[in-house]
Amino acid sequence: MGQHSDKARQALLNAAEELFARHGIDAVSNRSITEHAGTANHSAIAYHFGGRDELIYELLHRHLATMSIRRTELMAELGDEFDLRDIIACRILPFIEQLDSLPVPSWRARFLDQARTVPSVAAVLAEMVIETEASSFEDVGALMRKSIGDVSPEVLRARSGIMGQIVLGVCAEYEARLEDGFAQGTWADVGYFLIDSTVGMISAPVTPRDERFIPPSTPSLV
Structure with missing residues (x-):
């Protein structure tokens, strides 16, 4: 080309x-x-x-390879001593670092936040996650289950999907505030706030009930 x-x-x-x-x-x-x-x-x-459709697919795929490489690097650095917070950081920090590398104004977080609300695009996103991130998700998921054995895999997947939506929403709002000149803190501050919040939700106790609502999991690039 x-x-x-x-x-x-x-x-x-x-x-x-x-x-x-x-x-x-x-x-x-x-x-x-x-x-x-x-x-x-x-x-x-x-x-x-x-x-x-092909343009949207390429737009969704943008930066994905770089994030995946960075995620693999972070996971390789975990060693034998790690906790749930370390594992969550491996998922969130590559996305935050990628957003931080973009010029201001940037549109990445707001685009992805819009994309997840369009059924046809969300379906493409789900296929991409399975195709390009499956092994990474499996590795992180296995480590998370090892760290919180009292939370079932179904609940873990559902909570992870919810947090993926929250991460996109918070990042989209911060990206907009950066453009308007009203942002406080840095992208790193946003990242560690989200890591703390995710650890809290993922590790929260599960209320025992005979019938329990578990929302469907939502694949996310985060």
Whole structure:
């Protein structure tokens, strides 16, 4: 792929991420994306990606490989002495570090927060998590179950899904505050607040009941 073509693809991805983050995925047309990217060719998305679904897929996949590598590095550093907090940090910190590396304003957290509310996009997201992060999730899940043996796998999966939504929501709000100039603290502060909160929810006692509601788990890139 030529340098010009790659720049055009990146411009389209950047434009789509910003517009999706601001207005929601279903509210943004292909034409508005191409115009925001600065091209007069309204078929540019089809030309560079094959279609809108393929553009969204690539946008979801953006930065995923870097996060996965970083997560593997953190898990390798755990050694033999670790606790639940260390394990949770391996899941959350790569996402926080990736957001911190982006210029201000950035749109990544807000885009992902919008994406999880669109059923068709959420289905693609779930497939991506299974395809690219399955081994990592299994490793982290096994370590978490080892650390909190009194919480069933079903409850653990459900709580992890809920926390994934909370992490995205908090990061999206902080990203918006950074853009507006009202953010307090740093991305690192956000990350460790979320680690503390996640540890609290994951390790919370389970109330014994004959019939118990367990919400379905929601795959997340976080």
